[in-house]
Amino acid sequence: MVKLLISFTHLVFICCFLVSSQYVSSQSISSRDILLQNESSQNASSQDMLYTYEEPNEGLKFLNTVANSDGTLMIQMAFESEDEGCILPYFHLRLIEKTGQVRRIDLNYTFPTEEACPLTPITNFTPLTYNYIMVTYIKSDNGIENKYGLVINYSSEIIGEPIYLGSASVYFDRSIVPEKGFIRIEKPNENGIATWNWHSAPDIITGEIAEISNGTFYVPSLTTYTLVDSSNFVLIDGGFGYLFILKHNERMNPSAINDPNLQYWRVYVSFLREGTDSPTIPSLVYQSTKKLNNIEFMSPCTASYNATGYICIMTFNNTITDRKRNQSWTEVNYYQLGFLSTGAFERLDIIPKPTNSSSFDLTSLLYGGFLVTNYYAKAMDGYILYDDGSYMPQSEISFGPGFVHYNMFKRNNTFFGVKKQIGNKIDILLKPLPRIINHGSEYDNPVIDSTKPAINEVVGSSIEEITIKYDMPVKLSTANVSIYQLNDDPFKPSLLRQTISGDSKLCNVGSDNYTVHIPIFKSTFNQPNSVYYVVVENNFVISQARDEPLIGIKEKIWKFSIKPFEVEQHSDPVTGSFRLNEEGSLRFLHAPNRAEFVQNMIQEFSKIIPVNEERLTTNGKWQYDPSSPQKILLSININEAEDDKTEPNSRTIYDNLSVMIKRKDFTALSNSEYTSLIDESAPLTMTQNYFEKFFPLIIIFIVSSIVLTTLYFIARQLNPGGRNSAIFETAFVIIDFAADLAFTLNNVKNVPKLMIPNMVFFVVPIIVNCLFGLNIFIFEITNHPSFVIWFSQFPTLSSMFTLFSAIDIRVLNTLSSELFGLKILSAPLTQRSRKLMLWGSVINILIEDVPQLIIQGIYYNSVVTYDLIPSLALASGGLVIANKLILSSYHALVRWHHRRNKIRDSTRHLSIASLRSIKSNVEIFNEKKIEQENYYEEKDLTENISYESTDWE
Numbered sequence: 001m002v003k004l005l006i007s008f009t010h011l012v013f014i015c016c017f018l019v020s021s022q023y024v025s026s027q028s029i030s031s032r033d034i035l036l037q038n039e040s041s042q043n044a045s046s047q048d049m050l051y052t053y054e055e056p057n058e059g060l061k062f063l064n065t066v067a068n069s070d071g072t073l074m075i076q077m078a079f080e081s082e083d084e085g086c087i088l089p090y091f092h093l094r095l096i097e098k099t100g101q102v103r104r105i106d107l108n109y110t111f112p113t114e115e116a117c118p119l120t121p122i123t124n125f126t127p128l129t130y131n132y133i134m135v136t137y138i139k140s141d142n143g144i145e146n147k148y149g150l151v152i153n154y155s156s157e158i159i160g161e162p163i164y165l166g167s168a169s170v171y172f173d174r175s176i177v178p179e180k181g182f183i184r185i186e187k188p189n190e191n192g193i194a195t196w197n198w199h200s201a202p203d204i205i206t207g208e209i210a211e212i213s214n215g216t217f218y219v220p221s222l223t224t225y226t227l228v229d230s231s232n233f234v235l236i237d238g239g240f241g242y243l244f245i246l247k248h249n250e251r252m253n254p255s256a257i258n259d260p261n262l263q264y265w266r267v268y269v270s271f272l273r274e275g276t277d278s279p280t281i282p283s284l285v286y287q288s289t290k291k292l293n294n295i296e297f298m299s300p301c302t303a304s305y306n307a308t309g310y311i312c313i314m315t316f317n318n319t320i321t322d323r324k325r326n327q328s329w330t331e332v333n334y335y336q337l338g339f340l341s342t343g344a345f346e347r348l349d350i351i352p353k354p355t356n357s358s359s360f361d362l363t364s365l366l367y368g369g370f371l372v373t374n375y376y377a378k379a380m381d382g383y384i385l386y387d388d389g390s391y392m393p394q395s396e397i398s399f400g401p402g403f404v405h406y407n408m409f410k411r412n413n414t415f416f417g418v419k420k421q422i423g424n425k426i427d428i429l430l431k432p433l434p435r436i437i438n439h440g441s442e443y444d445n446p447v448i449d450s451t452k453p454a455i456n457e458v459v460g461s462s463i464e465e466i467t468i469k470y471d472m473p474v475k476l477s478t479a480n481v482s483i484y485q486l487n488d489d490p491f492k493p494s495l496l497r498q499t500i501s502g503d504s505k506l507c508n509v510g511s512d513n514y515t516v517h518i519p520i521f522k523s524t525f526n527q528p529n530s531v532y533y534v535v536v537e538n539n540f541v542i543s544q545a546r547d548e549p550l551i552g553i554k555e556k557i558w559k560f561s562i563k564p565f566e567v568e569q570h571s572d573p574v575t576g577s578f579r580l581n582e583e584g585s586l587r588f589l590h591a592p593n594r595a596e597f598v599q600n601m602i603q604e605f606s607k608i609i610p611v612n613e614e615r616l617t618t619n620g621k622w623q624y625d626p627s628s629p630q631k632i633l634l635s636i637n638i639n640e641a642e643d644d645k646t647e648p649n650s651r652t653i654y655d656n657l658s659v660m661i662k663r664k665d666f667t668a669l670s671n672s673e674y675t676s677l678i679d680e681s682a683p684l685t686m687t688q689n690y691f692e693k694f695f696p697l698i699i700i701f702i703v704s705s706i707v708l709t710t711l712y713f714i715a716r717q718l719n720p721g722g723r724n725s726a727i728f729e730t731a732f733v734i735i736d737f738a739a740d741l742a743f744t745l746n747n748v749k750n751v752p753k754l755m756i757p758n759m760v761f762f763v764v765p766i767i768v769n770c771l772f773g774l775n776i777f778i779f780e781i782t783n784h785p786s787f788v789i790w791f792s793q794f795p796t797l798s799s800m801f802t803l804f805s806a807i808d809i810r811v812l813n814t815l816s817s818e819l820f821g822l823k824i825l826s827a828p829l830t831q832r833s834r835k836l837m838l839w840g841s842v843i844n845i846l847i848e849d850v851p852q853l854i855i856q857g858i859y860y861n862s863v864v865t866y867d868l869i870p871s872l873a874l875a876s877g878g879l880v881i882a883n884k885l886i887l888s889s890y891h892a893l894v895r896w897h898h899r900r901n902k903i904r905d906s907t908r909h910l911s912i913a914s915l916r917s918i919k920s921n922v923e924i925f926n927e928k929k930i931e932q933e934n935y936y937e938e939k940d941l942t943e944n945i946s947y948e949s950t951d952w953e
C-alpha cells in the first residue's frame, strides 16, 4: 500500500513536471491570443532544443551571432569598457560546431576604431571558408569613414595586413559557395555606376587572399529615370546578383507626364557570374505605370526552393484617394517578385499584410513559403505563410520574455533565440520551423528525394556508383560532386577521394530524368571501417524545365560507412613506374635536388592514397620515356605489409594508385603540388612482375635453343667431319648483334650518360673487325690460289660474309666450316687466317662483348622500366662471351695440343690420318660442350632473374 502511494506520488510528480515544462515555453508567449498560444506550444515544443553555452572568461558579454551555412553557430562577444554600456575594441568569437565542439577565438589585436556605445558591435565578421573569417570594421581616414577587413583563422592568428574594402557603406559578402571567395560592391555613384571587386577565398594553407577580378555594374537610361534603391544578393551558382529600382524623373522629362503608357517604375536585375569580367546586361523584371509613392526592397533576394529562380520581397507605398469622401491615405503592401537566372520575369504576387507591430520582418524560406516575424521589447512571435500568401495552420513560433537576439539557420529551417546572458551562461533556444516541402530534410535540401546509399547506410567497398534522386527532372551542369573520407580527428580536414563535375561525361542522368548516377572509382572507398561523405555543389544539376541551378548537399551530411574488408592475402613488394607530364619533367630535370623532388612526391602519395609513409619508397631511378622522349619515368616501390590483418597489401595499394593516376583529374592527386605533375595519359606500370615481364624472353630462348640444336644434329648427320660449331657462333653473334643494334637504336637514349660509351663500343669493334676481315681476304686472295678459285665461284656470298665479318670476325669461320658438306661453306682458309680469326675473337671479347655487357648492366641499373630488347641484349651478350670463351679456350687447347705434337714429332711428319683423328676428337668434345651450353642458356636466364629481383627490392 505504501509502495503504491509512493509510485502514485512519483507519477503525479512526473506529470506535474511535464505540464510545468510545457508551461515554461507557453509562458514565453506574450502577446498572441490564447488559441495561437496553445497551438504553438503543442506543435513545436517537442522538437525545440535548448543549448546553454558557458563562457569561461569572466566578463565577456554576448553581442551577436552568425549562423554559418556549414551549421556552425558563431557567437561574438566583447568586454565592456569602464564607460557603462560601451565595449572594448577587441574581437572574441565562439564557434559551436554541429558536433558540439566549441572553439574560442580571442584576437590579440586592438581595432583602430572609436569606442562604440551602447553595446553595439564595433566589428562585424563574415565566415569565409572553413578555418578563415573576415573581421570588418569602420575606420576614419582624415574624416572619411572607410571599411577595412582583417582575415583571421580559427587559431586566433591574423593573416596579413588589414585590407581596405571600400567606403563605409560598401556591400561585402561571401559567395554562397565559400570556395569562390567574396565580393565587395560599392553603392552606385550619381552616374549609376557601382564598382565591384571579386576576391579569392583564403588559400587553404597560407590564408592569403587575392583580387580575382573587378568591374562595374551600370544602370541604364538615367537621363529620364532616377535610381531609387539597389540591392545585392548571392546566386545559387556562386555568383552575385544586383537588383535596382528606377523611378521616372518628371523634372527631366515633363512632357511624358500625361502619357498613359509611361512606365513610372522599373526594376532591373543584372548577374555577375564566376569567371566573367562583366555582369550581364540589366534585364527588366518589373515595370509599372502606377504612380506609387515608393518601391523598396525589404530584404536581399533568396533562391526559390523549387528551382523557379529568385524571390525578392518589395514594399509598395501607395497613396489611395477616395474622391467621393475626399479622403486619402497611404498604404504599404508587400509583394514577392520572382525572376529566373536568365533575367526573365516569373511572377509578382502580393503577400498579405502582416499584423501591425512596431517591428516585423518577412523572410522567404528554403522549404517554401514565408516566415512573418513580429518583434517586441523582449519577445517575438511569428508564423508561416504559404507561397500564395495564405496562412499555414499551426505554424506559430514564439519566444517569451528574456530573449534579446534572434537568428536562423536557413539551410535546415531552424530559427533560434538567444536569452539575456546571466552570469557566464547564454541560453540558446532552437526551434525547427514547419516545412511546406518535406522532401530531403535530412539532406538540408528540399529538391532531393533520396540517395543511394542512404544516410548512415553501411555499404561494401566495391559499389560502383552512388545515385541521387531529385524531386524534379534534372540535367547535369558544371559544378562538382566530391567524396571525402571523414577524418577521425574532427579538427583535421577530411581527405578528398574523388571529385567529378557534372559535365565530365562520367555522370549521367537515368532514363527517369530524376536520378543522377555518379561512378565510384575503385580507389575511392579504400579504408575499411571509415566514414565517407558526399558533397554535392550547387549547380551540379539544373532543372530541366527552367535551366535553373539547384542547390547541393553540404559537407558531412550525406554520410555512410564502409563494411570491414576481408583480410587480404600477403603480397610481395611491388615496383611501379609512372610518367611525369611535360611541366613535371622540366621541373624534375631542373630541380636542384632530384631525390628531394621524388621524396616530396612520395609523401604526397602516402597522404592521398592514404597509406603509411613507410610503405612507399623509391630507388631514385629515373629515365626518359622511350615512347615519349620529352617525359620522365619515375619509379615507386610499394613495400610489403608488416601486418596483413591491419594493412592493405602492396598489390592493393598498387591498384589504388593505378586507378588514381588514371583518374588523376578527379582525385586529390591533381590538387597537390608534386602529384599534379603526373602524366595521367601514361598508366602506372608494374616493373617487377618477373614472369610476365620475361615470359617472351624465355620463350624466345627455348625456341632458339631447339632450332639450333636441331640444326646442329642435321649438320652432323650430313657432314660428320665438318666444323659444325661455327654455325652456333655465327647464330649467336648475329642474334647478339641484332639485340645490340636494337638496344643502340631504341633504348640507350633513355640513359643519356651511356650514349657515347655505347656508340664507341659499338662502332670501334666494327672497324676492327672490318680490318681483320679485309686482311684475311686480301691475304688469302694474294697468297692462296685455291681460295681464289673458291672465291670466284661465290662472289656474292663471300662479299656478304666480308660484310658480316664486320660484326665479328669469327663469322668467317662459317665459310670454311664445310657445314652440311656444302661447297659454298668450304672455303679453303689457311692456318694463318684461322689464327687471326682466333685472335680477332679474343680482341672482340675485350673491346666489344665485355664493354657492351657492362654498358647494358649499367643501363639495367639506371632505368625504371626494363623491357625485352635490353634483356635480350644483356642475355645474348652474356651468352656470346661464354660461348666465345669456351670455344676459344678449346681451340687454343687444340692448337696447343697440335703444336706440342708438332714439336714432339718434329722429325716425323704428321700423317693425315692422325690429324683426322684429332679433328674428330675435337668434334666430339664440341658436341658435348654444346649440349652443355644449351643447359647453361636456361641456367643463365634463371640466374639473371634472381639477380634482378634482389636488385629491385
Ligand SMILES: *[C@@H]1O[C@H](CO)[C@@H](O)[C@H](O)[C@H]1NC(C)=O
Pocket (backbone or CB within 6 Å): 049, 070, 071, 072, 073, 097, 098, 409, 412, 414, 430, 432
Ligand atoms: C539545424 O542546424 C543547427 C546548426 O547546425 C543545429 O544545431 C540544429 O539542431 C539543426 N536543426 C535541425 C532541426 O536539424
Ligand SMILES: *[C@@H]1O[C@H](CO)[C@@H](O)[C@H](O)[C@H]1NC(C)=O
Pocket (backbone or CB within 6 Å): 108
Ligand atoms: C599580443 O601581441 C603583442 C604584440 O603584438 C605581444 O607583445 C603580446 O605578448 C601578445 N599577447 C598575447 C597574450 O599573446
Ligand SMILES: *[C@@H]1O[C@H](CO)[C@@H](O)[C@H](O)[C@H]1NC(C)=O
Pocket (backbone or CB within 6 Å): 197, 213, 214, 215
Ligand atoms: C582592376 O583589375 C586590374 C587588373 O585586372 C588592376 O590593374 C586594377 O588595379 C584593378 N582596379 C581596382 C580598382 O582594383
Ligand SMILES: *[C@@H]1O[C@H](CO)[C@@H](O)[C@H](O)[C@H]1NC(C)=O
Pocket (backbone or CB within 6 Å): 293, 294, 317, 318, 330, 332
Ligand atoms: C509612404 O509614403 C509617404 C509619402 O511619401 C510617406 O509619408 C510615408 O511615410 C510612407 N510610408 C511608409 C510606411 O514608408
Ligand SMILES: *[C@@H]1O[C@H](CO)[C@@H](O)[C@H](O)[C@H]1NC(C)=O
Pocket (backbone or CB within 6 Å): 304, 306, 308, 369, 387, 388
Ligand atoms: C514553385 O513555387 C511557386 C511559388 O513559390 C509556385 O507558384 C510554382 O508553381 C512552383 N513551381 C513548381 C514548378 O513547382
